[in-house]
Amino acid sequence: MVNPTGYREVPERGAGLVCSWTAALPAGAEPFVQRVVPDGCVDVIWSADGIQVAGPDTGPMPAAMRPGSVMAAVRFGPGAAPPVLGAPADAVRDARVPLRELWGGAADELADAVAGAGSLEERRAVLVAGVRARAAVAEPVDPLVPAVVTGVAGASVREVADAVGLGERQLRRRSLAMFGYGPKTLQRVLRFQRALGMARSGMPLADVAYAAGYADQAHLANEVRALAGEPVRTLL
Template structure:
Protein backbone atom coordinates (compact mmCIF):
# COMPACT_ATOMS: atom_id res chain seq x y z
CA UNK A 1 0.00 0.00 0.00
CA UNK A 2 1.32 3.44 -0.88
CA UNK A 3 1.54 5.30 2.44
CA UNK A 4 2.91 8.80 2.89
CA UNK A 5 3.13 10.83 6.09
CA UNK A 6 4.00 14.52 6.30
CA UNK A 7 4.47 16.68 9.42
CA UNK A 8 1.72 19.20 10.18
CA UNK A 9 1.73 21.88 12.86
CA UNK A 10 -1.08 23.81 14.47
CA UNK A 11 -4.51 22.75 15.78
CA UNK A 12 -2.84 20.05 17.89
CA UNK A 13 -1.90 18.06 14.78
CA UNK A 14 1.35 16.15 14.43
CA UNK A 15 1.00 14.86 10.88
CA UNK A 16 -1.24 14.19 7.92
CA UNK A 17 -1.11 10.97 5.96
CA UNK A 18 -2.41 9.47 2.77
CA UNK A 19 -2.67 5.85 1.67
CA UNK A 20 -3.85 4.18 -1.51
CA UNK A 21 -4.12 0.53 -2.52
CA UNK A 22 -4.22 -0.07 -6.30
CA UNK A 23 -7.34 -1.70 -7.71
CA UNK A 24 -5.44 -4.81 -8.80
CA UNK A 25 -3.72 -5.40 -5.47
CA UNK A 26 -4.58 -8.10 -2.94
CA UNK A 27 -6.74 -7.01 0.02
CA UNK A 28 -5.05 -7.14 3.38
CA UNK A 29 -5.55 -6.30 7.04
CA UNK A 30 -3.39 -3.55 8.54
CA UNK A 31 -2.69 -3.92 12.26
CA UNK A 32 -2.94 -0.51 13.95
CA UNK A 33 -1.09 -0.31 17.27
CA UNK A 34 -1.61 2.19 20.12
CA UNK A 35 0.21 5.51 19.86
CA UNK A 36 -1.84 7.77 22.16
CA UNK A 37 -3.11 9.72 19.15
CA UNK A 38 -6.49 10.30 17.51
CA UNK A 39 -6.91 10.26 13.73
CA UNK A 40 -9.62 11.78 11.56
CA UNK A 41 -9.74 9.66 8.40
CA UNK A 42 -11.47 10.33 5.08
CA UNK A 43 -12.47 7.54 2.72
CA UNK A 44 -15.22 7.21 0.13
CA UNK A 45 -17.55 6.37 3.00
CA UNK A 46 -16.98 9.77 4.64
CA UNK A 47 -15.02 10.90 7.67
CA UNK A 48 -14.46 8.87 10.80
CA UNK A 49 -12.59 9.31 14.08
CA UNK A 50 -10.15 6.58 15.12
CA UNK A 51 -8.78 5.98 18.59
CA UNK A 52 -7.12 6.41 20.97
CA UNK A 53 -6.51 2.68 21.15
CA UNK A 54 -5.46 0.50 24.05
CA UNK A 55 -4.59 -2.54 21.95
CA UNK A 56 -4.16 -3.67 18.34
CA UNK A 57 -6.99 -2.72 15.99
CA UNK A 58 -7.31 -4.52 12.63
CA UNK A 59 -8.11 -2.30 9.65
CA UNK A 60 -9.25 -4.06 6.48
CA UNK A 61 -7.92 -2.37 3.34
CA UNK A 62 -9.70 -3.14 0.07
CA UNK A 63 -8.23 -2.85 -3.43
CA UNK A 64 -8.92 0.62 -4.80
CA UNK A 65 -9.11 2.17 -1.32
CA UNK A 66 -7.94 5.76 -0.89
CA UNK A 67 -7.47 7.22 2.59
CA UNK A 68 -6.61 10.76 3.66
CA UNK A 69 -6.13 11.57 7.35
CA UNK A 70 -4.85 13.92 10.00
CA UNK A 71 -3.43 12.85 13.35
CA UNK A 72 -3.80 14.70 16.65
CA UNK A 73 -1.08 14.40 19.26
CA UNK A 74 -1.97 12.90 22.66
CA UNK A 75 -4.58 15.03 24.43
CA UNK A 76 -5.11 17.49 21.55
CA UNK A 77 -8.25 16.11 19.91
CA UNK A 78 -11.08 16.62 22.47
CA UNK A 79 -11.62 20.38 21.99
CA UNK A 80 -11.78 19.97 18.21
CA UNK A 81 -13.97 16.87 18.28
CA UNK A 82 -16.24 18.29 20.96
CA UNK A 83 -16.23 15.14 23.12
CA UNK A 84 -13.90 13.67 25.78
CA UNK A 85 -11.25 11.35 24.41
CA UNK A 86 -12.63 8.35 26.28
CA UNK A 87 -15.85 8.70 24.26
CA UNK A 88 -13.92 7.45 21.19
CA UNK A 89 -11.44 5.13 22.92
CA UNK A 90 -10.95 1.85 21.03
CA UNK A 91 -13.64 2.98 18.59
CA UNK A 92 -14.19 4.10 15.01
CA UNK A 93 -16.87 6.78 15.07
CA UNK A 94 -18.40 8.64 12.09
CA UNK A 95 -17.42 12.29 12.42
CA UNK A 96 -20.98 13.34 11.58
CA UNK A 97 -22.03 11.96 14.99
CA UNK A 98 -19.84 14.65 16.56
CA UNK A 99 -19.99 17.53 14.06
CA UNK A 100 -23.30 16.95 12.32
CA UNK A 101 -23.63 18.46 8.85
CA UNK A 102 -20.24 20.16 9.09
CA UNK A 103 -18.59 16.74 8.83
CA UNK A 104 -20.54 15.90 5.67
CA UNK A 105 -19.58 19.24 4.15
CA UNK A 106 -15.89 18.65 4.84
CA UNK A 107 -16.10 15.09 3.50
CA UNK A 108 -17.62 16.37 0.27
CA UNK A 109 -14.92 19.04 -0.05
CA UNK A 110 -12.18 16.42 0.36
CA UNK A 111 -13.85 14.12 -2.17
CA UNK A 112 -14.11 16.98 -4.66
CA UNK A 113 -10.40 17.76 -4.58
CA UNK A 114 -8.10 16.31 -7.22
CA UNK A 115 -4.87 14.66 -6.13
CA UNK A 116 -4.14 13.02 -2.78
CA UNK A 117 -2.05 16.06 -1.85
CA UNK A 118 -4.96 18.41 -2.61
CA UNK A 119 -7.34 16.26 -0.60
CA UNK A 120 -4.90 16.27 2.29
CA UNK A 121 -4.68 20.06 2.16
CA UNK A 122 -8.48 20.38 2.20
CA UNK A 123 -8.78 18.07 5.21
CA UNK A 124 -6.01 19.84 7.12
CA UNK A 125 -7.62 23.20 6.38
CA UNK A 126 -11.04 22.03 7.52
CA UNK A 127 -9.71 20.65 10.79
CA UNK A 128 -7.67 23.79 11.43
CA UNK A 129 -10.75 25.94 10.83
CA UNK A 130 -12.69 23.89 13.35
CA UNK A 131 -9.84 24.11 15.86
CA UNK A 132 -9.77 27.90 15.51
CA UNK A 133 -13.23 28.17 17.11
CA UNK A 134 -12.81 25.28 19.57
CA UNK A 135 -11.82 25.59 23.20
CA UNK A 136 -8.19 25.36 24.32
CA UNK A 137 -6.36 22.12 25.01
CA UNK A 138 -6.32 21.22 28.71
CA UNK A 139 -3.12 22.76 30.16
CA UNK A 140 -2.56 19.45 31.93
CA UNK A 141 -1.65 17.76 28.62
CA UNK A 142 2.02 18.77 28.13
CA UNK A 143 2.76 18.38 31.85
CA UNK A 144 1.40 14.84 32.00
CA UNK A 145 2.99 13.76 28.71
CA UNK A 146 6.40 14.99 29.86
CA UNK A 147 5.92 13.70 33.39
CA UNK A 148 4.94 10.12 32.59
CA UNK A 149 7.78 9.91 30.07
CA UNK A 150 10.34 10.59 32.75
CA UNK A 151 8.82 9.69 36.10
CA UNK A 152 6.03 8.07 38.09
CA UNK A 153 2.30 8.73 37.99
CA UNK A 154 2.41 9.74 41.65
CA UNK A 155 5.19 12.19 40.87
CA UNK A 156 3.09 13.72 38.09
CA UNK A 157 0.08 14.04 40.39
CA UNK A 158 2.20 15.78 43.00
CA UNK A 159 3.70 18.09 40.37
CA UNK A 160 0.30 19.28 39.15
CA UNK A 161 -1.26 19.43 42.61
CA UNK A 162 -3.89 16.75 42.04
CA UNK A 163 -4.72 13.51 43.78
CA UNK A 164 -4.16 10.38 41.71
CA UNK A 165 -7.92 9.87 41.28
CA UNK A 166 -8.36 13.45 40.08
CA UNK A 167 -5.45 13.05 37.71
CA UNK A 168 -6.99 9.87 36.32
CA UNK A 169 -10.35 11.58 35.69
CA UNK A 170 -8.70 14.47 33.90
CA UNK A 171 -6.51 12.09 31.92
CA UNK A 172 -9.46 9.98 30.78
CA UNK A 173 -11.09 13.09 29.35
CA UNK A 174 -8.04 14.37 27.50
CA UNK A 175 -6.08 11.23 26.59
CA UNK A 176 -8.80 8.58 26.57
CA UNK A 177 -7.16 6.57 29.34
CA UNK A 178 -5.42 7.07 32.66
CA UNK A 179 -1.83 8.26 33.09
CA UNK A 180 -0.48 4.76 33.68
CA UNK A 181 -1.86 3.51 30.37
CA UNK A 182 -0.56 6.65 28.66
CA UNK A 183 2.86 5.93 30.11
CA UNK A 184 2.78 2.39 28.75
CA UNK A 185 1.73 3.52 25.27
CA UNK A 186 4.33 6.30 25.03
CA UNK A 187 7.09 3.98 26.27
CA UNK A 188 6.03 1.34 23.74
CA UNK A 189 6.15 3.88 20.91
CA UNK A 190 9.58 5.12 22.01
CA UNK A 191 10.88 1.56 22.15
CA UNK A 192 9.40 0.79 18.74
CA UNK A 193 11.17 3.80 17.25
CA UNK A 194 14.48 2.71 18.75
CA UNK A 195 14.04 -0.86 17.52
CA UNK A 196 13.21 0.36 14.01
CA UNK A 197 16.39 2.44 14.04
CA UNK A 198 18.41 -0.78 14.29
CA UNK A 199 19.20 -0.80 18.01
CA UNK A 200 19.55 -4.25 19.59
CA UNK A 201 16.40 -5.26 21.44
CA UNK A 202 18.18 -5.72 24.76
CA UNK A 203 19.49 -2.16 24.46
CA UNK A 204 16.03 -0.93 23.45
CA UNK A 205 14.53 -2.40 26.61
CA UNK A 206 17.08 -0.61 28.78
CA UNK A 207 16.90 2.71 26.93
CA UNK A 208 13.08 2.79 26.98
CA UNK A 209 12.88 2.06 30.71
CA UNK A 210 11.67 -1.54 30.81
CA UNK A 211 12.79 -3.76 33.68
CA UNK A 212 14.40 -6.19 31.22
CA UNK A 213 13.97 -7.58 27.73
CA UNK A 214 11.27 -10.01 28.87
CA UNK A 215 9.24 -7.11 30.28
CA UNK A 216 9.65 -5.31 26.95
CA UNK A 217 8.54 -8.38 24.99
CA UNK A 218 5.48 -8.90 27.20
CA UNK A 219 4.41 -5.25 26.85
CA UNK A 220 4.75 -5.38 23.07
CA UNK A 221 2.56 -8.47 22.91
CA UNK A 222 -0.01 -6.87 25.23
CA UNK A 223 -0.22 -3.62 23.24
CA UNK A 224 0.43 -4.83 19.70
CA UNK A 225 -0.70 -8.44 19.79
CA UNK A 226 2.47 -9.79 18.20
CA UNK A 227 6.26 -9.95 18.79
CA UNK A 228 8.28 -6.79 18.29
CA UNK A 229 10.17 -8.27 15.30
CA UNK A 230 6.86 -8.50 13.42
CA UNK A 231 6.51 -4.72 13.78
CA UNK A 232 9.92 -3.83 12.38
Protein backbone atom coordinates in the same frame (compact mmCIF):
# COMPACT_ATOMS: atom_id res chain seq x y z
CA MET B 1 0.74 1.52 7.97
CA VAL B 2 3.29 -0.02 5.59
CA ASN B 3 4.17 0.74 1.98
CA PRO B 4 1.99 -1.91 0.21
CA THR B 5 -0.82 0.63 0.72
CA GLY B 6 1.13 3.50 -0.82
CA TYR B 7 1.21 5.19 2.56
CA ARG B 8 2.67 8.71 2.67
CA GLU B 9 3.05 10.85 5.79
CA VAL B 10 3.50 14.64 5.95
CA PRO B 11 4.60 16.38 9.18
CA GLU B 12 2.20 19.05 10.48
CA ARG B 13 2.54 21.80 13.04
CA GLY B 14 -0.04 23.68 15.05
CA ALA B 15 -3.64 22.84 15.95
CA GLY B 16 -2.36 19.86 17.93
CA LEU B 17 -1.51 17.95 14.75
CA VAL B 18 1.59 15.80 14.38
CA CYS B 19 1.09 14.73 10.77
CA SER B 20 -1.31 14.16 7.93
CA TRP B 21 -1.22 11.09 5.72
CA THR B 22 -2.58 9.44 2.62
CA ALA B 23 -2.90 5.80 1.62
CA ALA B 24 -3.97 4.17 -1.64
CA LEU B 25 -4.35 0.52 -2.63
CA PRO B 26 -4.17 -0.16 -6.40
CA ALA B 27 -7.26 -1.59 -8.05
CA GLY B 28 -5.51 -4.81 -8.99
CA ALA B 29 -4.05 -5.47 -5.54
CA GLU B 30 -5.21 -7.97 -2.96
CA PRO B 31 -7.31 -6.65 -0.04
CA PHE B 32 -4.96 -5.33 2.63
CA VAL B 33 -5.31 -5.34 6.42
CA GLN B 34 -2.89 -3.31 8.53
CA ARG B 35 -2.54 -3.92 12.26
CA VAL B 36 -2.67 -0.47 13.91
CA VAL B 37 -0.93 -0.36 17.30
CA PRO B 38 -1.52 2.10 20.16
CA ASP B 39 0.28 5.43 19.96
CA GLY B 40 -1.83 7.73 22.14
CA CYS B 41 -2.99 9.64 19.06
CA VAL B 42 -6.37 10.25 17.42
CA ASP B 43 -6.78 10.17 13.63
CA VAL B 44 -9.53 11.82 11.57
CA ILE B 45 -9.76 9.73 8.39
CA TRP B 46 -11.54 10.48 5.12
CA SER B 47 -12.45 7.67 2.69
CA ALA B 48 -15.19 7.07 0.16
CA ASP B 49 -17.40 6.04 3.09
CA GLY B 50 -17.09 9.46 4.74
CA ILE B 51 -14.99 10.71 7.66
CA GLN B 52 -14.41 8.76 10.82
CA VAL B 53 -12.49 9.30 14.04
CA ALA B 54 -10.04 6.56 15.03
CA GLY B 55 -8.70 5.92 18.49
CA PRO B 56 -7.08 6.30 20.90
CA ASP B 57 -6.45 2.58 21.09
CA THR B 58 -5.41 0.38 23.99
CA GLY B 59 -4.59 -2.63 21.82
CA PRO B 60 -4.09 -3.64 18.19
CA MET B 61 -6.85 -2.68 15.76
CA PRO B 62 -7.22 -4.01 12.18
CA ALA B 63 -7.51 -1.41 9.42
CA ALA B 64 -8.78 -2.89 6.15
CA MET B 65 -8.42 -1.40 2.68
CA ARG B 66 -10.24 -2.60 -0.41
CA PRO B 67 -8.52 -2.66 -3.81
CA GLY B 68 -8.90 0.75 -5.45
CA SER B 69 -9.63 2.56 -2.19
CA VAL B 70 -7.92 5.74 -1.02
CA MET B 71 -7.69 7.53 2.33
CA ALA B 72 -6.57 10.93 3.59
CA ALA B 73 -6.18 11.69 7.28
CA VAL B 74 -4.86 13.99 9.98
CA ARG B 75 -3.34 12.80 13.25
CA PHE B 76 -3.62 14.62 16.56
CA GLY B 77 -0.96 14.20 19.21
CA PRO B 78 -1.88 12.82 22.64
CA GLY B 79 -4.44 15.02 24.37
CA ALA B 80 -4.95 17.43 21.46
CA ALA B 81 -8.08 16.06 19.78
CA PRO B 82 -10.91 16.47 22.35
CA PRO B 83 -11.51 20.22 21.94
CA VAL B 84 -11.62 19.88 18.14
CA LEU B 85 -13.84 16.81 18.25
CA GLY B 86 -16.12 18.37 20.85
CA ALA B 87 -15.97 15.18 22.94
CA PRO B 88 -13.68 13.66 25.59
CA ALA B 89 -11.10 11.22 24.30
CA ASP B 90 -12.55 8.28 26.22
CA ALA B 91 -15.76 8.67 24.18
CA VAL B 92 -13.85 7.39 21.13
CA ARG B 93 -11.38 5.05 22.87
CA ASP B 94 -10.89 1.76 20.99
CA ALA B 95 -13.56 2.89 18.52
CA ARG B 96 -14.07 4.09 14.96
CA VAL B 97 -16.76 6.77 15.15
CA PRO B 98 -18.35 8.65 12.22
CA LEU B 99 -17.36 12.30 12.53
CA ARG B 100 -20.97 13.35 11.88
CA GLU B 101 -21.86 11.94 15.33
CA LEU B 102 -19.62 14.65 16.80
CA TRP B 103 -19.85 17.50 14.27
CA GLY B 104 -23.25 16.93 12.72
CA GLY B 105 -23.75 18.36 9.24
CA ALA B 106 -20.35 20.08 9.28
CA ALA B 107 -18.73 16.65 8.98
CA ASP B 108 -20.72 15.86 5.83
CA GLU B 109 -19.81 19.24 4.35
CA LEU B 110 -16.13 18.58 4.95
CA ALA B 111 -16.40 15.06 3.53
CA ASP B 112 -18.03 16.44 0.37
CA ALA B 113 -15.32 19.08 0.03
CA VAL B 114 -12.57 16.49 0.37
CA ALA B 115 -14.25 14.15 -2.12
CA GLY B 116 -14.64 17.02 -4.60
CA ALA B 117 -10.92 17.81 -4.66
CA GLY B 118 -8.82 16.48 -7.54
CA SER B 119 -5.80 14.40 -6.56
CA LEU B 120 -5.35 12.49 -3.32
CA GLU B 121 -2.78 15.09 -2.27
CA GLU B 122 -5.35 17.83 -2.83
CA ARG B 123 -7.87 15.88 -0.78
CA ARG B 124 -5.36 15.63 2.05
CA ALA B 125 -4.84 19.40 1.90
CA VAL B 126 -8.59 20.10 2.01
CA LEU B 127 -9.02 17.80 5.01
CA VAL B 128 -6.11 19.44 6.84
CA ALA B 129 -7.55 22.90 6.15
CA GLY B 130 -10.99 21.86 7.37
CA VAL B 131 -9.68 20.41 10.61
CA ARG B 132 -7.46 23.44 11.20
CA ALA B 133 -10.43 25.74 10.70
CA ARG B 134 -12.38 23.79 13.30
CA ALA B 135 -9.43 23.86 15.70
CA ALA B 136 -9.17 27.65 15.35
CA VAL B 137 -12.59 28.14 16.98
CA ALA B 138 -12.41 25.23 19.44
CA GLU B 139 -11.78 25.47 23.17
CA PRO B 140 -8.07 25.32 24.11
CA VAL B 141 -6.38 22.03 24.89
CA ASP B 142 -6.36 21.14 28.60
CA PRO B 143 -3.28 22.96 29.98
CA LEU B 144 -2.20 19.81 31.84
CA VAL B 145 -1.55 17.87 28.61
CA PRO B 146 2.15 18.82 28.16
CA ALA B 147 2.98 18.30 31.83
CA VAL B 148 1.35 14.87 31.97
CA VAL B 149 2.89 13.67 28.68
CA THR B 150 6.34 14.81 29.81
CA GLY B 151 5.86 13.61 33.37
CA VAL B 152 4.83 10.03 32.66
CA ALA B 153 7.98 9.56 30.57
CA GLY B 154 10.15 9.56 33.65
CA ALA B 155 8.10 9.58 36.83
CA SER B 156 5.48 7.55 38.66
CA VAL B 157 1.81 8.44 38.42
CA ARG B 158 1.91 9.67 42.04
CA GLU B 159 4.87 11.92 41.25
CA VAL B 160 3.10 13.30 38.17
CA ALA B 161 -0.05 13.97 40.20
CA ASP B 162 1.99 15.79 42.84
CA ALA B 163 3.81 17.82 40.18
CA VAL B 164 0.57 19.07 38.60
CA GLY B 165 -1.16 19.65 41.92
CA LEU B 166 -3.85 16.97 41.68
CA GLY B 167 -4.75 13.83 43.57
CA GLU B 168 -4.29 10.57 41.71
CA ARG B 169 -8.05 10.13 41.24
CA GLN B 170 -8.39 13.67 39.89
CA LEU B 171 -5.47 13.09 37.54
CA ARG B 172 -7.08 9.90 36.28
CA ARG B 173 -10.38 11.70 35.54
CA ARG B 174 -8.61 14.48 33.69
CA SER B 175 -6.45 11.95 31.81
CA LEU B 176 -9.47 9.96 30.63
CA ALA B 177 -10.91 13.11 29.08
CA MET B 178 -7.58 14.26 27.63
CA PHE B 179 -6.04 11.01 26.43
CA GLY B 180 -8.79 8.41 26.50
CA TYR B 181 -7.20 6.42 29.30
CA GLY B 182 -5.58 6.91 32.68
CA PRO B 183 -2.00 8.08 33.20
CA LYS B 184 -0.66 4.57 33.80
CA THR B 185 -1.95 3.34 30.45
CA LEU B 186 -0.69 6.50 28.77
CA GLN B 187 2.71 5.81 30.29
CA ARG B 188 2.71 2.26 28.91
CA VAL B 189 1.63 3.37 25.43
CA LEU B 190 4.19 6.16 25.15
CA ARG B 191 6.98 3.94 26.48
CA PHE B 192 6.01 1.27 23.93
CA GLN B 193 6.21 3.86 21.14
CA ARG B 194 9.62 5.08 22.34
CA ALA B 195 10.88 1.51 22.41
CA LEU B 196 9.49 0.81 18.95
CA GLY B 197 11.26 3.89 17.56
CA MET B 198 14.55 2.78 19.08
CA ALA B 199 14.18 -0.77 17.77
CA ARG B 200 13.34 0.48 14.29
CA SER B 201 16.50 2.59 14.33
CA GLY B 202 18.53 -0.60 14.69
CA MET B 203 19.26 -0.55 18.41
CA PRO B 204 19.61 -4.07 19.91
CA LEU B 205 16.50 -5.09 21.84
CA ALA B 206 18.38 -5.56 25.12
CA ASP B 207 19.58 -1.95 24.83
CA VAL B 208 16.10 -0.80 23.85
CA ALA B 209 14.63 -2.37 26.98
CA TYR B 210 17.11 -0.55 29.21
CA ALA B 211 16.86 2.81 27.43
CA ALA B 212 13.06 2.79 27.37
CA GLY B 213 12.77 1.95 31.06
CA TYR B 214 11.71 -1.70 31.02
CA ALA B 215 12.96 -4.06 33.72
CA ASP B 216 14.58 -6.29 31.11
CA GLN B 217 14.10 -7.60 27.58
CA ALA B 218 11.44 -10.08 28.71
CA HIS B 219 9.44 -7.20 30.19
CA LEU B 220 9.72 -5.36 26.86
CA ALA B 221 8.57 -8.45 24.96
CA ASN B 222 5.57 -8.95 27.24
CA GLU B 223 4.49 -5.32 26.96
CA VAL B 224 4.79 -5.32 23.18
CA ARG B 225 2.64 -8.45 22.95
CA ALA B 226 0.07 -6.95 25.32
CA LEU B 227 -0.21 -3.68 23.37
CA ALA B 228 0.48 -4.79 19.80
CA GLY B 229 -0.61 -8.42 19.83
CA GLU B 230 2.58 -9.68 18.21
CA PRO B 231 6.35 -9.87 18.85
CA VAL B 232 8.40 -6.72 18.54
CA ARG B 233 10.47 -8.08 15.64
CA THR B 234 7.36 -8.33 13.43
CA LEU B 235 6.79 -4.58 13.94
CA LEU B 236 10.21 -3.54 12.67
